[in-house]
Amino acid sequence: AQKVTQAQTEISVVEKEDVTLDCVYETRDTTYYLFWYKQPPSGELVFLIRRNSFDEQNEISGRYSWNFQKSTSSFNFTITASQVVDSAVYFCALGPNYQLIWGAGTKLIIKP
Amino acid sequence: NAGVTQTPKFQVLKTGQSMTLQCAQDMNHNSMYWYRQDPGMGLRLIYYSASEGTTDKGEVPNGYNVSRLNKREFSLRLESAAPSQTSVYFCASSGQDISSYEQYFGPGTRLTVT
Numbered sequence A: 001a002q003k004v005t006q007a008q009t010e011i012s013v014v015e016k017e018d019v020t021l022d023c024v025y026e027t028r029d030t031t032y033y034l035f036w037y038k039q040p041p042s043g044e045l046v047f048l049i050r051r052n053s054f055d056e057q058n059e060i061s062g063r064y065s066w067n068f069q070k071s072t073s074s075f076n077f078t079i080t081a082s083q084v085v086d087s088a089v090y091f092c093a094l095g096p097n098y099q100l101i102w103g104a105g106t107k108l109i110i111k112p
Numbered sequence B: 001n002a003g004v005t006q007t008p009k010f011q012v013l014k015t016g017q018s019m020t021l022q023c024a025q026d027m028n029h030n031s032m033y034w035y036r037q038d039p040g041m042g043l044r045l046i047y048y049s050a051s052e053g054t055t056d057k058g059e060v061p062n063g064y065n066v067s068r069l070n071k072r073e074f075s076l077r078l079e080s081a082a083p084s085q086t087s088v089y090f091c092a093s094s095g096q097d098i099s100s101y102e103q104y105f106g107p108g109t110r111l112t113v114t
Helices: none
Strands: A003-005 A010-014 A019-021 A024-026 A033-039 A046-052 A059-061 A064-069 A074-079 A088-095 A106-111 B004-007 B010-013 B019-025 B031-037 B043-049 B064-068 B074-078 B087-094 B109-113
Touching (some): A003 A088, A010 A019, A019 A106, A024 A074, A046 A059, A074 A088, B004 B087, B010 B019, B019 B031, B019 B087, B019 B109, B031 B064, B031 B074, B043 B064, B043 B074, B074 B087
Parallel strands (some): A010 A106, B010 B109
Antiparallel strands (some): A003 A024, A019 A074, A033 A046, A033 A088, A059 A064, A064 A074, A088 A106, B004 B019, B019 B074, B031 B043, B031 B087, B064 B074, B087 B109
16 A cells, blocks of 8 residues: 655744654555645645655755655655744655655644 | 636535536646645545546545546536535646656635535
8 A cells, every 4th residue: 555644743843943844655666756745824735846766865955855765765854944934734745656645744833 | 827727716605506616737737636625634636637538536536527628627526515525626737757747736726515
């Protein structure tokens, strides 16, 4: 069975703190893709990143970084020096193909 | 380049009424999807269309029908709305190539059934 688990239902931090959102996945496929999406309070869903299973290099984009570890089946997302605008629900998803399997989401609250 | 558009943005229905949610994409994507998102929950796939001319059931298809009108348009129909269908509905599209699996979403339709 394929599954995505985001065990952190809600995280609350003070602005400028670093925060890591966990994503653990299960799949028997050798080739797969992992995704992160952001859903701000306005409600739209915004694509953040896609990662291929054969590329375990970590990725950094400004204050955002992603740590992909096949050994632990995890694809964690870290926000450095968090800002109030980072407040949102973040979803992790697994794609064996173009149909995605979604985690339940982590609500991130950044307090000023 | 509008991406994925959905109409309407908001809708209130009475139990038993019918309606169609419209979705269109201008990214030349082959695959399109309909999801629902209930308060505090993740996304659940209702129906998807892998390519023009094909549709398949997702996780929660009961009470819904879909039509892939052409490559650009994918509509979702509620034949007899029920309060349990109160939700936010998202349409999405994606490519089928390895390099384009990420899904792009429309702004959503907030539906209330009374």
